[in-house]
Amino acid sequence: MHDSTVKGIEFATKSAGKDLRILIVHTRWNSPIVNRLVEGAKQTLLESGVLAENIVLHNVPGAYELPFATQKLLKASAGSTKPFDAAISIGVLIKGSTMHFEYIADATSQGLMRVGLDLGIPVIFGVLTCLNEDQAFVRAGDSSRGSNAHNHGIDWAHTAIEMATLG
Numbered sequence: 566m567h568d569s570t571v572k573g574i575e576f577a578t579k580s581a582g583k584d585l586r587i588l589i590v591h592t593r594w595n596s597p598i599v600n601r602l603v604e605g606a607k608q609t610l611l612e613s614g615v616l617a618e619n620i621v622l623h624n625v626p627g628a629y630e631l632p633f634a635t636q637k638l639l640k641a642s643a644g645s646t647k648p649f650d651a652a653i654s655i656g657v658l659i660k661g662s663t664m665h666f667e668y669i670a671d672a673t674s675q676g677l678m679r680v681g682l683d684l685g686i687p688v689i690f691g692v693l694t695c696l697n698e699d700q701a702f703v704r705a706g707d708s709s710r711g712s713n714a715h716n717h718g719i720d721w722a723h724t725a726i727e728m729a730t731l732g
């Protein structure tokens with residue numbers, strides 16, 4: 566049973582998250598954009614029934630640090646009385662004038678995938694890989710920077726809940 570859809574993707578019901586504990590790891594790089602994405606994810610988690618005390622935030626310098634931090638924090642909680650059911654790793658990569666963008670994007674995406682598979686805990690890829698700032702702001706829901714603005718943090722939150730309750 567799903568009560569909302571975005572672009573044809575069906576999302577969780579309003580109480581699906583009530584028993585979940587979600588980790589959000591986000592970067593300080595490009596913080597004006599990242600903070601919008603984090604807020605979109607947080608509000609969506611709350612609207613889906615996740616308790617405020619069960620949404621835990623940590624920040625790291627940049628996207629390249631997301632896999633290590635996500636793995637460390639998920640592993641640390643695995644043996645605790647309150648393990649995380651999923652993680653959303655959020656960052657924004659904006660292409661510069663060198664190949665640095667490509668290397669970080671590839672390493673971060675591969676790294677986050679590996680963390681999720683190795684630990685058996687859903688890790689949602691919340692990294693925007695954009696060619697310019699306007700693209701990033703639009704995907705963080707800022708309609709002043711372009712049309713069809715939509716905050717992807719919303720989608721990542723729904724995905725985290727669905728994957729955490731899979732099966």
Ligand SMILES: Nc1c(NC[C@H](O)[C@H](O)[C@H](O)CO)[nH]c(=O)[nH]c1=O
Binds near residue numbers: 627630
């Ligand atoms: N250019 C961007 C970076 N670069 C920094 C790296 O992510 C990393 O922190 C550094 O290489 C040290 O390991 N990070 C972003 O998140 N976004 C960028 O656009």
Ligand SMILES: CC(=O)[C@@H](O)COP(=O)(O)O
Binds near residue numbers: 658660662665666669
């Ligand atoms: C994603 C990046 O690392 C990029 O913003 C760095 O810019 P540059 O390629 O001009 O060094």
